[in-house]
Amino acid sequence: MLRFALTRLLSTIPTLLLVSIAVFGLIRLIPGDPASLIMGDLADTAALEAARQAMGLDRPVPVQFLIWLGKALTGDLGNSIASNEPVLDLVLRRFATSAWMVLIAVAIATLIAVPLGMLAARRQNGALDLGIIAMSTLLVSIPTFWLGLMILLTFGLKLGWLPVIGYVAITSDTKAGLIYLIMPVLTLVLHEVGIIVRMARASTLDVLRLDYVTHARAKGLSEAAIMTKHVARNAFGPTWTLIGLILGNLLGGVAVVETVFTMPGLGRLIVDAIYARDYPVIQGCLLFVAVIYMVVNLIVDLLYPIFDPRVTAQ
């Protein structure tokens, strides 16, 4: 187990290195002086010169990269041009907002979708199955930003049940925070349910075909016992991997949902930084998201043996 964890951990290093080269290269690919890109158009000559020195722009590019990487590893991602706040603080604060929303949404979506998918597989080609497939295809096809707008229009504007604009952090006021989370979470849940149901159904169908399920049936086990004791655990593996991918994807960019519900999340930060050409923030966000994406997938892989003990053997 430890060996598996260590090899898996080490395997992320080359990818992380490439990602950091790419993020570093981003600034070099844009025409113009990297120092003025980092400091903004309004910086004075002395500050620019100091920045050029600090970034090592008078030295070879590999040295510049090492300087930058060294700083990034110690948590120094520079300061935002727009707010002059350290990028890491900004990213972490915005990430907390996105993370609450995404974690709650994915947890709820999993709890709804996995049983639904198994139920559909159990009744393959029956009316219930066709209904569930039709529903999930429909849900997958609706873009989250439109779904969000329609939810906002219905519950916020027409019915007036929920606040339309603004945001309260769940950590500062739990009740108010939860109220502001209802609509974004509902939007994400509906969309992710559509994706996860399809996967849960497909992997359950795969398992249901296997001989040991027939054997369990021949033994006279009840269908409920077969589904919960024998099928569920085996069928959950691929779904679990998909949930990891969804989680990584969402944590990095629910910009559209955050835009619809005016939430100060990480996705919105990236988009605003691209608008404002706030390059230190763009770099910081990209690096952070890549790391998060990898960490999430790492955790998913490490937890995989809980559902499928065969995996560690390889």
Add this chain to the structure above:
Amino acid sequence: MRPMRPNQIIGLTLIALVLSAAVIGTFWTPFDPLRIDLRNKLAAPGLPNLLGTDEFGRDILSRLMAAAGTSTSISLITVSFAVCGGVTLGMIAGYARGAVDRAIMMVNDAMLSFPSMLLALALLSITGANKYGIILALGLAYTPAMVRVVRGAVLSLREREFIEASRIMGNSAAYTMLRHLLPNCLAPVIVLATTMFGSVLLTESALSFLGLGVPPPAPTWGNMLASARPHMSAAPWLGIFPGLCIALTLLGINLFGDAIRDRLDPRMRGL
């Protein structure tokens, strides 16, 4: 050929509708999609503006039709970009193996370690938010998935006897790849390209919605939705119709994609 199932018919119908709207919209729209008429702003659906007008009095139906052309053409070009790039790199990596393979796949995996939406955002910050920037950014963002699929197919194909035979006959690597490998890995490419088309269309709309897509006044479904946001309570149709267009297009592609996969990839049949 098996008879078409109802979901395939719905899928094909939706795609045909969108494509014909896109083609017609490129040449003819009921009104000029860019003509501003402030006396007639935020008109409800009816006559003469069948789907109403927006905050500048522009005809929604005309704008939706023009946007269909923009969105589908951007998606088509982007997918072609990803297919060309992905097939070339994937075949070279899978066929050459060794150091070339490792180099291509290292960069590829690094790119895959970003969510594609984010990769597109990162590339957009270099290329700039305009039609060509989007095509380039999305094309690059979607290529790695294609590379991976093609390489996987080639890796198993290259060990087969007919490839060996082609090599023994003295055919060049390029000839073997084009004549023998390419036709045999088309099935997974078509399956992936279909789902990719939907995904690209969605990402393009999302980018437009975020204000990082095709710049206004040119209409796209995404930027129409974005400009509808402030007027949602007074004129909900502004927000309803563009989203409906995106959703119906995606529904068509998803249904069609399932049908294609059933036909081309027998292992997945019935799942």
